[in-house]
Amino acid sequence: MKIIKHTERISDKVVQSLEVQILEGSLKPGDQLPSERDLALELGVSRPSVREAIQSLVTKGMLHTRHGGRTIVTDKLAASFTDSWQDMLIKHPNIQVDILDFRDMLEGQAAYFASNRATEVDLHNLEQAYNNLIKAYAVCELKEMVEADVAFHQTIAEASHNVLIIHLSATLLKLINEHVTRNLKYLNGRLKDRSQLEDQHLAIWTAIKDRMPEKALEASKRHIDYVKVSMKASAEDQERIESSIRRKS
Numbered sequence: 001m002k003i004i005k006h007t008e009r010i011s012d013k014v015v016q017s018l019e020v021q022i023l024e025g026s027l028k029p030g031d032q033l034p035s036e037r038d039l040a041l042e043l044g045v046s047r048p049s050v051r052e053a054i055q056s057l058v059t060k061g062m063l064h065t066r067h068g069g070r071t072i073v074t075d076k077l078a079a080s081f082t083d084s085w086q087d088m089l090i091k092h093p094n095i096q097v098d099i100l101d102f103r104d105m106l107e108g109q110a111a112y113f114a115s116n117r118a119t120e121v122d123l124h125n126l127e128q129a130y131n132n133l134i135k136a137y138a139v140c141e142l143k144e145m146v147e148a149d150v151a152f153h154q155t156i157a158e159a160s161h162n163v164l165i166i167h168l169s170a171t172l173l174k175l176i177n178e179h180v181t182r183n184l185k186y187l188n189g190r191l192k193d194r195s196q197l198e199d200q201h202l203a204i205w206t207a208i209k210d211r212m213p214e215k216a217l218e219a220s221k222r223h224i225d226y227v228k229v230s231m232k233a234s235a236e237d238q239e240r241i242e243s244s245i246r247r248k249s
Helices: 010-024 036-044 047-060 077-091 097-117 120-139 142-159 163-175 179-189 192-207 214-249
Strands: 063-065 071-073
Touching: 010 036, 010 047, 010 163, 036 047, 047 063, 071 192, 097 120, 097 142, 097 163, 097 192, 120 142, 120 192, 142 163, 142 179, 142 192, 163 179, 179 214, 192 214
Parallel strands: none
Antiparallel strands: 063 071
């Protein structure tokens, strides 16, 4: 963090510093802030200024204070959006296609920007996320596969250095978590399909690492197109199962 000049209104600048960290994803929902004392030392300001800034962000709903003096980052930036659309997805499953179209646009642009903007730290994080994904696919544990898949795509979003892409991606991936789970469950028993997914993720990661934005965009699009096809097949498979159960009943 940068040291704040005392000629400025101190508490507002502390607010601004914390907001930037929340927006860029350095501070994520559920993260606990350092103590007032540590924050004051880190920013070079007084503890009352830090306390005033925290209270301001609590009022905005971006922070939440708990017993024992702990201050936690909330998920306000995504919560209302997720709740509303989760209900819509339940009532109108056809919206899934629209969501995949939006995911296509968002993740493609994230990969494009990441290939141009990723720092060495971003590339290290992305390599780690990709390796975790491959390990999860090798183990074939569904929960680990879903978590690693979501983490890989979110790491790309963070490497885009676009705060809207970062937060929209996190919100979208949270929203479609159930559908990612269902799709990977469908593909998990199909070695060829699982291999296709691994190849697609490798193509995205390689294009970003090699600083090839157009190829990153193209690889991302191919991946989402494949997901669309497999999710349609998964839904049809599920419908056949439910139809068989109804006939048996």
